[in-house]
Amino acid sequence: MRERLDAGTLSLYIPRRAGRLGLLRIALRALFGRLRAVDDFDSLRATEFGIETRRKQVRVATDGEVTSMATPLHYKIRPGALRVIVPKAACAL
Numbered sequence: 001m002r003e004r005l006d007a008g009t010l011s012l013y014i015p016r017r018a019g020r021l022g023l024l025r026i027a028l029r030a031l032f033g034r035l036r037a038v039d040d041f042d043s044l045r046a047t048e049f050g051i052e053t054r055r056k057q058v059r060v061a062t063d064g065e066v067t068s069m070a071t072p073l074h075y076k077i078r079p080g081a082l083r084v085i086v087p088k089a090a091c092a093l
Contacts, residue, residue: 006079008079009047009077010045010048010076011044011045012043012044012045012046013043014041014044015040015041016039016040016041016042017040026040026041047076047077048074048075048077049073049074049075050072050074051071051073051074052071053071055071056070056071057069057070057071058073060073
């Protein structure tokens with residue numbers, strides 16, 4: 001798991017057990033705090049990823065929204081692209 005969101009890298013988590021049952025198992029382990037990277041998934045870090053499949057369209061979950069996207073998928077980090085504005089009082093914490 002990555003320690004920071006602003007480190008300039010993307011993290012990709014690949015479940016070791018594919019399919020609905022495997023994903024359900026991982027979700028349940030996460031829910032009960034028993035998720036272990038060694039057993040449940042592989043993780044990669046990079047500044048960009050390309051994901052190719054045999055399918056022309058895949059369903060992708062982004063921030064809780066599931067949409068259908070054309071493949072191949074390409075993800076690239078844009079360091080500093082997200083600006084967060086907070087009240088001055090919150091900065092002192």
